[in-house]
Amino acid sequence: MSTGPHRIVFANEKGGTGKSTTAVHVAVALAYQGARVATIDLDARQRTMHRYFENRAETMRRREIALPTASFDVYGQDSIEALDELTERLGQGYDFIVFDTPGRDDPLARHVATRADTLVTPLNDSFVDFDLIGQVDAETFKVRRLSFYAELIWEARKKRAMATIKDARREMDWVVVRNRTGYTEARNQRRIDQALTELSKRVGFRIASGLSERVIYRELFPSGLTLLDKGHLGELGTSHLVARQELRTLVSGLNLPMPAKGAAASAPSLESAA
Structure with missing residues (x-):
């Protein structure tokens, strides 16, 4: 029985963690590998992911070029049922559906997070961000308790694991992605290492390595281009080549199920792009 497209949900109730940037680059990386990718932006106010792909489409029209990309939609209603219907419609022709969610507590974000096949939670390497998933002792930095968000996902994963075979959904893979690790003081980074591992x-x-803080990500937004669009970015420095490798490492670490090789035969590979 088909389980439909693989649902990748980028969710974090705190803003400023690089969630939308990571979501866009992962979606484009999958497209570079020949996957058919749809995206749904649930932040109807900011629409960062949606705007990124709008800019990408405009750049392709203006430069008369074709680049691997994703379909893009924004969902601005309150109905969970209507969101599920939209997801089902998109699922007819795609290998992946990528959701970008608001950086706040939101019922739609909670809903898609509990139904994710791969849930990606980007965090900056700080205990401010760590508090989203767990609270630590002020003296020992040992984990004292789970946060509400971690308990929500824990319960959703247990329900998914106990579902009957007729449910036909995959078990949820939850990946915490550590963004901007290079800007963390060494002692603090060790403490976060220990707390995350515990x-x-x-x-x-x-736990997966994410993307560093780089100006290039903000500079690429108006054009909708990504670090994978080799040949369309002008001359890049060494730091940008390192950033491409970071992205390759992140995508590999997500361990996503790729479509059959035949479906990807006509598309450039991530290796050649990065």
Whole structure:
């Protein structure tokens, strides 16, 4: 029985963690590997992911070029049922659906997070961000308790694991992505390492390396281009080549199920792009 497209949800109730930038680059990386990718932006006010792909489409028209990309939609209603209907319609022709969610507590974000096949939670390397998933002791930095958000995802994963075979949904893979690690003081980074490792054993998420803080990500937004668009970015420095490698490492770490090789045969590979 088909389980439909793989749902990747980028969710974090705190803003400023690089969530939309990471979502866009992962979606484009999947398209470079031949996957058919749809995106749904649930932040109807900011629409960062949606605007990024609008800019990308405009750049392709203006330069008369074709680049691997994703379909893009923005959902601005309150109805969970209507969102599920939209997701089902998109699922007819795509390998992946990528959701970008608001950086706040939001019922639609909670809903898609609990139904994710791969849930990606980007965090900056700070205890301010860590507090989203767990609270630590002020003296020892040992994890004291799960946060509400971690408990929500833990319960959703248990329900998914106990679902009957007729439900036909995959088990949820929760990946905490550590963005901007290069800007963290070494002692603090070790403490976060230990806290994340301890919490991951409790609730079963995986830890992946993410994207560093780089000006290039903000500069690329107006054109909708990404670091993978080799040949369309002008001359790039060494730091940009390092950033491409970071992206390749992130996509590999997500361990996403790619479509059959035949479906991807006509598309450039991530290796050649990065």
